[in-house]
Amino acid sequence: MESNLKPFSETQAAPIAELRGASKHYGAVVAAEGLNLAIRRGEFLSFLGPSGCGKTTALRMLAGFETPTSGDILLDGQRVNDVPPHQRPVNMVFQHYALFPHLTVAQNIGYGLRQRRPRPPETEIARAVDQALETVRMPGFGPRRIWEMSGGQQQRVALARAIVNQPKLLLLDEPMAALDKKLRREMQIELQTLQRQLGITFILVTHDQEEALSMSDRICIMRGGRIVQVGSPRELYDRPTTRYVADFVGKSNFFAGKVTKVAAGRTELAVAAGRQIAGVAPVDIAVGQTATASLRPEQIALSRETAGQTVPVEVINRIFLGEHTEYLVRNIDLGDFLVLVSRQAEASEGGFEPGDQAFASWTDGAALILSDD
Amino acid sequence: MQRRDLKTWLFLAPAGAWFLCMLVLPLIVVFVFSFGERGAAGGYVPAFTFDNFLNLGARWAAFKNTLILAPLGTLICLLIAYPLAYFLALRTSPRWRTVLLILVIVPFWTSILIRSYAWIYLLGGQGIPSLLNALGLGNPRLINTPFAVLVGIVYGYLPLMVFPIYVALERLDKRLLEASSDLGSPPWRSFLQVTLPLSMPGVATGCMLVFILLMGEFLIPAMLGGGKVFFIGNALVDLFLQSRNWAFGSAVAVALVLVMLVTVAAYLHFTRRWAGGRDDVSLM
Numbered sequence: 007m008e009s010n011l012k013p014f015s016e017t018q019a020a021p022i023a024e025l026r027g028a029s030k031h032y033g034a035v036v037a038a039e040g041l042n043l044a045i046r047r048g049e050f051l052s053f054l055g056p057s058g059c060g061k062t063t064a065l066r067m068l069a070g071f072e073t074p075t076s077g078d079i080l081l082d083g084q085r086v087n088d089v090p091p092h093q094r095p096v097n098m099v100f101q102h103y104a105l106f107p108h109l110t111v112a113q114n115i116g117y118g119l120r121q122r123r124p125r126p127p128e129t130e131i132a133r134a135v136d137q138a139l140e141t142v143r144m145p146g147f148g149p150r151r152i153w154e155m156s157g158g159q160q161q162r163v164a165l166a167r168a169i170v171n172q173p174k175l176l177l178l179d180e181p182m183a184a185l186d187k188k189l190r191r192e193m194q195i196e197l198q199t200l201q202r203q204l205g206i207t208f209i210l211v212t213h214d215q216e217e218a219l220s221m222s223d224r225i226c227i228m229r230g231g232r233i234v235q236v237g238s239p240r241e242l243y244d245r246p247t248t249r250y251v252a253d254f255v256g257k258s259n260f261f262a263g264k265v266t267k268v269a270a271g272r273t274e275l276a277v278a279a280g281r282q283i284a285g286v287a288p289v290d291i292a293v294g295q296t297a298t299a300s301l302r303p304e305q306i307a308l309s310r311e312t313a314g315q316t317v318p319v320e321v322i323n324r325i326f327l328g329e330h331t332e333y334l335v336r337n338i339d340l341g342d343f344l345v346l347v348s349r350q351a352e353a354s355e356g357g358f359e360p361g362d363q364a365f366a367s368w369t370d371g372a373a374l375i376l377s378d379d
Numbered sequence: 380m381q382r383r384d385l386k387t388w389l390f391l392a393p394a395g396a397w398f399l400c401m402l403v404l405p406l407i408v409v410f411v412f413s414f415g416e417r418g419a420a421g422g423y424v425p426a427f428t429f430d431n432f433l434n435l436g437a438r439w440a441a442f443k444n445t446l447i448l449a450p451l452g453t454l455i456c457l458l459i460a461y462p463l464a465y466f467l468a469l470r471t472s473p474r475w476r477t478v479l480l481i482l483v484i485v486p487f488w489t490s491i492l493i494r495s496y497a498w499i500y501l502l503g504g505q506g507i508p509s510l511l512n513a514l515g516l517g518n519p520r521l522i523n524t525p526f527a528v529l530v531g532i533v534y535g536y537l538p539l540m541v542f543p544i545y546v547a548l549e550r551l552d553k554r555l556l557e558a559s560s561d562l563g564s565p566p567w568r569s570f571l572q573v574t575l576p577l578s579m580p581g582v583a584t585g586c587m588l589v590f591i592l593l594m595g596e597f598l599i600p601a602m603l604g605g606g607k608v609f610f611i612g613n614a615l616v617d618l619f620l621q622s623r624n625w626a627f628g629s630a631v632a633v634a635l636v637l638v639m640l641v642t643v644a645a646y647l648h649f650t651r652r653w654a655g656g657r658d659d660v661s662l663m
Binding site: 069070092105106122 | 552554555557558559560561562563564565566568572573576577
């Protein structure tokens with residue numbers, strides 16, 4: 007009722023869910039520590055990180071299966087720390103689907119609607135179930151049994167069972183982990199389309215960076231129970247703030263060293279044997295600190311002549327990737343690193359063979375100087 | 380192919396021979412005997428008569444006791460065992476669970492004969508009745524009543540009911556309960572809609588196990604019923620060993636087998652329905 011008094015734009019801008027300093031401790035074990043995150047209305051957000059990074063804990067706190075040890079969970083501006091899962095307008099697609107084996111597909115999908123009080127009439131439930139089956143492209147599957155379904159079909163049923171309730175948040179706990187690669191790709195595209203079509207806020211937990219990058223509006227990268235960086239896939243790829251993020255999102259070459267000089271927008275790093283790498287530091291680093299230079303393989307050019315920041319290299323190996331060729335090259339001081347050369351560049355420069363001597367170069371802004379954690 | 384068939388038969392032969400000699404042949408003998416007559420000095424004389432079956436009413440008391448106390452005992456076992464199994468499977472830490480499960484098994488380490496003797500004293504004049512008397516709650520007669528037999532069978536068969544239900548509940552995917560909760564069901568409704576239906580195969584197995592064994596029970600009624608409350612098992616012992624009326628005894632045995640067959644058929648029918656047409660439900 008109160009929301010009627012607020013201007014429309016403000017309610018639009020208000021986050022649908024929020025973690026405010028949310029921590030979860032199990033005795034001495036810290037599963038999540040001081041999580042701060044505002045989830046935007048209608049976005050597709052992913053929690054990305056290796057197992058044990060706290061992403062599932064964050065999701066389970068939103069679902070209500072875990073109560074934060076400290077901090078708050080907000081849903082639509084309301085503190086819901088003590089609201090049990092069955093009273094939260096939130097639904098989850100479980101990792102192994104957790105479909106009820108004793109119920110039919112239609113009964114599984116209608117389960118959530120049948121829990122409502124007052125209970126909706128059966129005709130209405132049947133209509134909603136049919137529509138949900140239609141949405142996940144499984145019309146007519148209602149009377150079937152769960153164990154008759156393939157993995158992909160079970161995944162769709164689990165999805166239908168959640169979306170039929172029109173939740174404020176749809177939580178997806180590694181929903182594609184059990185599918186084979188081809189099916190996973192299909193489901194990813196389908197999920198993304200579905201999210202746009204329904205306008206429901208999706209929150210995905212995954213350890214698969216490709217999955218997170220391809221599907222999400224924003225990604226929340228976690229490590230050791232903490233949030234490391236939140237941003238759009240492009241932001242995380244182009245402007246990681248730590249080496250961890252640069253390593254997790256896409257491929258990169260890393261050169262560890264010590265900061266020697268910080269000038270306007272340019273930080274210099276002394277790496278092995280007196281060699282310097284200059285680059286941009288997204289987060290300020292003081293002179294004398296250890297840091298890492300990150301260079302994406304596609305930002306390095308390979309040529310037979312020197313130009314710009316250049317190091318002489320020997321070509322060790324090459325992998326043909328179609329549109330690109332990936333070279334593994336070696337510099338005496340820097341060690342081995344990867345260079346991705348486009349077909350076009352290769353056409354003008356000519357290909358390289360293992361054993362060839364060449365020069366690797368990159369522009370001044372290409373290298374990122376990152377703190378080590 | 381021929382060799383493999385031969386091998387298969389060789390492997391199956393011992394079990395098959397055992398099955399044939401110890402189950403099928405005796406059953407045929409009993410079936411044939413049930414149409415015979417009692418010899419002058421007891422035993423069996425070949426004949427073909429339905430008299431034995433028409434005479435089953437003479438053992439009506441035994442049938443009645445068995446058909447009342449066996450289902451009732453099964454039901455009471457179920458009502459005690461389900462909460463116990465539920466507690467063990469879902470509400471106990473793994474460490475305590477092992478300890479408690481062992482406690483459920485421990486009585487089996489002592490012979491049922493000795494444990495039944497213990498109940499004779501507990502339910503007898505010097506036992507619970509005298510305690511109740513001292514407390515001024517009257518002096519009820521417990522031993523040699525249907526109540527005593529019921530106490531004895533529930534006590535003796537409870538573990539057999541606990542285990543299948545425990546296994547069913549233990550195997551229950553706990554994520555299903557989370558899913559139910561996530562979909563808006565409060566805990567008690569999740570129990571009715573998820574836990575209970577999914578544990579039904581365990582319930583059916585436990586009931587089946589206890590019921591079939593109770594139908595053939597004779598030791599507990601003999602000891603705690605004192606000859607006043609007797610089962611079909613006691614009637615059979617009496618007919619074969621005391622009155623030596625093998626023909627009539629066989630007819631009673633055949634009737635008992637028929638009752639059990641009907642029960643097993645009902646069990647298979649219902650478990651298949653609970654499992655939703657899946658065929659992987661077995662007796663155990």
